[in-house]
Amino acid sequence: MKKIISVVGARPNFMKVAPIHRAFQKYSDKIQHLICHTGQHYDEKMSKVFFDDLELPKPDFYLGVGSGSHAEQTAKVMMEFEKVLLAEKPDMILVVGDVNSTIACSLTAAKLHIKVVHVEAGLRSFDRKMPEEVNRVLTDAISDYLFVTEKSGLENLKHEGVDDSKVFFVGNVMIDSLAYYLDKTNGRTILSDFGLTPQNYLLVTLHRPSNVDSKEQLTKLIGMLERLSEKRKVIFPIHPRTRKNLSDYNLLNDNNDNLILTDPIGYIDFLTLTKNAELILTDSGGIQEESTYLGVQCITLRTSTERPITVEVGTNQLLGNDLNKAEQTALDILSGKKKEGKIPELWDGKAAERIAAILAEKI
Numbered sequence: 001m002k003k004i005i006s007v008v009g010a011r012p013n014f015m016k017v018a019p020i021h022r023a024f025q026k027y028s029d030k031i032q033h034l035i036c037h038t039g040q041h042y043d044e045k046m047s048k049v050f051f052d053d054l055e056l057p058k059p060d061f062y063l064g065v066g067s068g069s070h071a072e073q074t075a076k077v078m079m080e081f082e083k084v085l086l087a088e089k090p091d092m093i094l095v096v097g098d099v100n101s102t103i104a105c106s107l108t109a110a111k112l113h114i115k116v117v118h119v120e121a122g123l124r125s126f127d128r129k130m131p132e133e134v135n136r137v138l139t140d141a142i143s144d145y146l147f148v149t150e151k152s153g154l155e156n157l158k159h160e161g162v163d164d165s166k167v168f169f170v171g172n173v174m175i176d177s178l179a180y181y182l183d184k185t186n187g188r189t190i191l192s193d194f195g196l197t198p199q200n201y202l203l204v205t206l207h208r209p210s211n212v213d214s215k216e217q218l219t220k221l222i223g224m225l226e227r228l229s230e231k232r233k234v235i236f237p238i239h240p241r242t243r244k245n246l247s248d249y250n251l252l253n254d255n256n257d258n259l260i261l262t263d264p265i266g267y268i269d270f271l272t273l274t275k276n277a278e279l280i281l282t283d284s285g286g287i288q289e290e291s292t293y294l295g296v297q298c299i300t301l302r303t304s305t306e307r308p309i310t311v312e313v314g315t316n317q318l319l320g321n322d323l324n325k326a327e328q329t330a331l332d333i334l335s336g337k338k339k340e341g342k343i344p345e346l347w348d349g350k351a352a353e354r355i356a357a358i359l360a361e362k363i
């Protein structure tokens, strides 16, 4: 029996590991699949609700590291994960995405000569000021198996000298979760709970330091949302980091019924909001992909994207930090000027099955 430990840490990890865990069950005579939660995200609404919605088992290991500076958080994960690896001696560890837990766990395993699998490898924003970009580049450099979601990933890894034999283009595990749970959105009441009607509201998420850490930028963003809320209702589930800054800068104002500021929302309810939105404004990585898959209009408030396929073939538009342009584009979309999009290659709900089949053969 071989042992694989998959790592989850922050909110965007849970929906990626869920289909992988399901896919490994087919090989349960050969592979024991365990889950380690680092505790990078720990609030009920940032973590537990996802385990419930995604039918993930209780993690086999919980490291409880919590928040901290980048160095503190990364170091704490490394120290705790090393103990798990020394006790469990897995044959492989699997990490997803680009959060601090991803690099912390892959680095710990690589130093103990344990094979590292990186799912969602090869994505590059080419902006080293984003902590995620540093995490991506370093994780890929020490991974033994690299699973790629879009063609740009293949080119980036080739350019960085990663041997072809380690790289596999398999599609997108986050889209596996979306496709698997899409039907469940039909029975949800989240739209009526907030007084929203399909195709008639804007969905907003913002949590990147470049948008929410400076008072000036956050004030401008809220001003733009206030103006857009005169045209359509706007729902904005707020990440803890963003909430703290809104509160510190005195921008948490609840006297506009058309601008709904609310807590983070669980997986299936958020998918319901995504599917039915007329337009999404975001700085998230994953939401650019989910909106492309669903054919929903998306404006990304960032200067770069590590997921260029969503702009090349999908419904995403990358509008940087120029909010005048973003606002004008939003108004154009609301008056019917929509961007046509297609679903990218291999985003078919079967990426995790491909990954499990490859690893079952290699292990």
Ligand code: UD1
Pocket (backbone or CB within 6 Å): 010, 011, 012, 040, 041, 042, 043, 046, 047, 067, 068, 098, 099, 100, 101, 131, 132, 207, 239, 240, 241, 285
């Ligand atoms: C992390 C990821 C980011 C991802 C995002 C999704 C890194 C470098 N960044 O950013 O790529 O898009 O998750 O949410 O790993 N906090 C809570 N409760 C929680 C978690 C966080 O209150 O459960 C607060 C804390 O004040 C914390 C802050 O949010 O200091 C930021 O959390 P952190 O995990 O450091 O980074 P995120 O901004 O969430």
